[in-house]
Amino acid sequence: MDQKKLRQVEKQCIQEEAPACQSACPLHLDARTFVDQIAKQKFSDAWKTLARSLPFPGIFARICDHPCEKSCLRNNLGGPISIGALEEFCVNQPRPRIRTIPMPKKKFTMAVVGENLSSLVAALELLKKGYEVTLFTAYDRLGGTLWDLPDTLLPDKVVDQELATLYTLGLKVEKKTVDGDALADLLNEFSAVYLGLDTPETAPLVEKELPAERTFALKRKGLFAGGFNAPGQNLQSGNISTNVPPMTQAFQGRAAALSMERFTQKVSLTEGREKEGPYPTRLYTSLEGIVELLRIEPENPETGYTEDEARAEAERCIQCKCLECVKVCPYLAHFNGYPKRYAREIYNNATIVLGDHAANLMINSCSLCGLCTEICPENFPMADLCLDARRDMVENKKMPPSAHAFALDDMAFSNSDSFMLWEHAPGSAKSDFAFFPGCQLAGSNPDQVIQTYQFLLANQSDCTGLMLQCCAAPAHWSGNESKTGDGISLIERNWQNMGGPIMILACSSCMEMFKLYLPQIEVLSLWEVMDKVGQFDQTDMPGKGRPDSRSPVAIHDPCTTRNQPQIQAAARSVAAKLSIPVKELELSGKKTECCGFGGLMENANPDMAKKQLAQRVGESELDYLVYCAMCREQIRGAGKRTVHLLDFIFPPKGSVPDHFNPDPADRPKTGLSQSRENREGLKRDLLEQLWHRTEPETDEAVLHISPRVNEKLEKRRILHRDIRAAITHGESTGCKMQSVNNGHFLVAHRPSLVTFWVEYSPAQAGYHIHNSYCHRMQVIERKGTGGKS
Amino acid sequence: MRGKEREEKADMITNLGIEENKEWKCLPCDCLLKLDRVRIDYMNGSFTVELPLCPSCGMVLVPEEIAVGKMLEVEKLLEDK
Numbered sequence: 001m002d003q004k005k006l007r008q009v010e011k012q013c014i015q016e017e018a019p020a021c022q023s024a025c026p027l028h029l030d031a032r033t034f035v036d037q038i039a040k041q042k043f044s045d046a047w048k049t050l051a052r053s054l055p056f057p058g059i060f061a062r063i064c065d066h067p068c069e070k071s072c073l074r075n076n077l078g079g080p081i082s083i084g085a086l087e088e089f090c091v092n093q094p095r096p097r098i099r100t101i102p103m104p105k106k107k108f109t110m111a112v113v114g115e116n117l118s119s120l121v122a123a124l125e126l127l128k129k130g131y132e133v134t135l136f137t138a139y140d141r142l143g144g145t146l147w148d149l150p151d152t153l154l155p156d157k158v159v160d161q162e163l164a165t166l167y168t169l170g171l172k173v174e175k176k177t178v179d180g181d182a183l184a185d186l187l188n189e190f191s192a193v194y195l196g197l198d199t200p201e202t203a204p205l206v207e208k209e210l211p212a213e214r215t216f217a218l219k220r221k222g223l224f225a226g227g228f229n230a231p232g233q234n235l236q237s238g239n240i241s242t243n244v245p246p247m248t249q250a251f252q253g254r255a256a257a258l259s260m261e262r263f264t265q266k267v268s269l270t271e272g273r274e275k276e277g278p279y280p281t282r283l284y285t286s287l288e289g290i291v292e293l294l295r296i297e298p299e300n301p302e303t304g305y306t307e308d309e310a311r312a313e314a315e316r317c318i319q320c321k322c323l324e325c326v327k328v329c330p331y332l333a334h335f336n337g338y339p340k341r342y343a344r345e346i347y348n349n350a351t352i353v354l355g356d357h358a359a360n361l362m363i364n365s366c367s368l369c370g371l372c373t374e375i376c377p378e379n380f381p382m383a384d385l386c387l388d389a390r391r392d393m394v395e396n397k398k399m400p401p402s403a404h405a406f407a408l409d410d411m412a413f414s415n416s417d418s419f420m421l422w423e424h425a426p427g428s429a430k431s432d433f434a435f436f437p438g439c440q441l442a443g444s445n446p447d448q449v450i451q452t453y454q455f456l457l458a459n460q461s462d463c464t465g466l467m468l469q470c471c472a473a474p475a476h477w478s479g480n481e482s483k484t485g486d487g488i489s490l491i492e493r494n495w496q497n498m499g500g501p502i503m504i505l506a507c508s509s510c511m512e513m514f515k516l517y518l519p520q521i522e523v524l525s526l527w528e529v530m531d532k533v534g535q536f537d538q539t540d541m542p543g544k545g546r547p548d549s550r551s552p553v554a555i556h557d558p559c560t561t562r563n564q565p566q567i568q569a570a571a572r573s574v575a576a577k578l579s580i581p582v583k584e585l586e587l588s589g590k591k592t593e594c595c596g597f598g599g600l601m602e603n604a605n606p607d608m609a610k611k612q613l614a615q616r617v618g619e620s621e622l623d624y625l626v627y628c629a630m631c632r633e634q635i636r637g638a639g640k641r642t643v644h645l646l647d648f649i650f651p652p653k654g655s656v657p658d659h660f661n662p663d664p665a666d667r668p669k670t671g672l673s674q675s676r677e678n679r680e681g682l683k684r685d686l687l688e689q690l691w692h693r694t695e696p697e698t699d700e701a702v703l704h705i706s707p708r709v710n711e712k713l714e715k716r717r718i719l720h721r722d723i724r725a726a727i728t729h730g731e732s733t734g735c736k737m738q739s740v741n742n743g744h745f746l747v748a749h750r751p752s753l754v755t756f757w758v759e760y761s762p763a764q765a766g767y768h769i770h771n772s773y774c775h776r777m778q779v780i781e782r783k784g785t786g787g788k789s
Numbered sequence: 790m791r792g793k794e795r796e797e798k799a800d801m802i803t804n805l806g807i808e809e810n811k812e813w814k815c816l817p818c819d820c821l822l823k824l825d826r827v828r829i830d831y832m833n834g835s836f837t838v839e840l841p842l843c844p845s846c847g848m849v850l851v852p853e854e855i856a857v858g859k860m861l862e863v864e865k866l867l868e869d870k
Binding site for chain 2: 356357358360361400401402403716734735736737738739740741745746748755757771773774775776777778779780
């Protein structure tokens, strides 16, 4: 991602856009912060907030025409926040010390004509920018029409105090009526000249010419003007100043001052000024759940708000913000930011040369589920951003090796002889269709793979072949394009070997992968096929004998069906045909949530996945109905009773016929080792039962592992096969340690990038496993002592 | 990174805080393990640390609390370098 792309992406997140009140204000007063400070009784801070945007804050806070209120989102919810009255309240509080630090002095001199507000603001802005400014007025004092305002609205002493700033900053004032000749002299003498059209005598000088939009430049070079009402105004009429709202006067004076600066710098007058003055904001703020609260009126309108009244009024403020994605995604909330900030962090992470890549974990923790994009009013592509960043990290060898190693190893296992298989249907020499159950269903419930395959043979076509292998989603999610390519080529090759059948996919992640990388292959979802076939034997439904066998379940859509509504519809239709009473979760269908496995979130950041899951399982008291084996494992692993759609179609059989069948919603999560053993066993069983081929069974040592130790192994992602390999290594080399306390053996084995330690003791058959742990660091043993561990 | 922080990180890398091990003996040599300096490598990092090892054959023990504690922390630090 380069800077240009970053800016494009950043623009799509609207969280940092100004709230409506701020964007409606010609001077962009940060009213949201200001009101919040009043609500928190931080009056000094509120004062400073006013002073940051308002020139002469003591004046403008009192006389401002507060256009902000018209755009307040509280408008129909009790009335807009009384920002104007709160400003007035604030400037009646003691003024904190606010220092105006001018820029370094510049060599250019500026002339300002007129003593009214627009001229005063233009002069103030130019002084702050470091210019030498001379103001020309026909009158004895500055302020013009300000002095006509009633003292109750704007006390004279405030005008004096505020305008004193001009003198402090070095303003020179010359009493002089500027006519056409004098103006020509000023243009010769000064670098640029400002004409305040809110001073009636000045108006004729522009000779009916309206200053340019945004720049307030006139045709004569170096001449600028402001302080007039919007287009169409007759600039020759004698009293044009009376109706110009003060905020417009201030805005025009300020904008013209910026143009004068740019003019002296010889840079573009117009570049990047689109957002000056009022503009419609892109910030989206949901009003869901915001209750109506009536506007607080001051008990005494003469004196304005009391402190309590001001606080109460300020507390009504919604504090507009978007954060729609952060509200639904625990991952986005976890890293304490929002997409725009994350985009910047991702960019910095990729460009940093020295130091830590602080955003690695954030990048690798996203489930790539796309819910945020769906929710976002601007469809911010967070998943694309994270995936691109991962690809970049892999390519530049900056991907932390531990982040996805286990998942990639699991993929390699699924694509090895232990699991991979392609066969035409028994007795058939061709395949019109091929069933592709995917790794997860095979690992979670191998019996159901066989049952589903037999169902397809009987109901879909007896020319339905079978393909066991991985769809390469783990490699895709990890950003490893080369491994993704290898996995995809392997599918394509096997599919071609089978004669190019229509694929029937059980898993929606596989479906996503096929559609993305193998568009030439025609695919069907198992649920679409099941739905079409239509009839199911319901005589032996799960939970038979269980009183709640027909209690409602909440359906959870896998996040990879987000853009595949036909699969979601088919799953619901199958559930209906099975008479399963289904309830919808609030976030379902297009807005479904990830189970924490997607994007390898669980691999890279298990704690994050736990958070994600905790949110999902907490959304309903009901048992969950799923139609993705991975979702089943994840949700069940979080302690939630979860039943798979296939559990209704192919109910598990109890050991005692016609007695209480095992409750599938209660079946524990399949462990990592078990999943591999299930996949290996599935291939063996299928070949034996359907193709009558016997695969040699490996004679493996039996491991006796307590549930406590097993839980540790799962958490540390240590497989039984790793343990067996370590023991075999120790036993064959004799490199073992022994405990002087209990005689247990301890061995270390480093088959590739991880060292596995196993504490064990021999059992009657096999071994008791007492403990196991692993590390990726490699111990280089002392010189002259041999091996590494 | 400020000096103190850097020092702390360096200290974490070189000092794993191991205590003398009295539980495990090297089976082939029948020797109790003794603390000694050992080189450990990960990614582009290489450090010398104290770990229990067999004084005779040099077989090294990485105790569980080190493997899942400090060593893991250092692994993560190096992975994000």
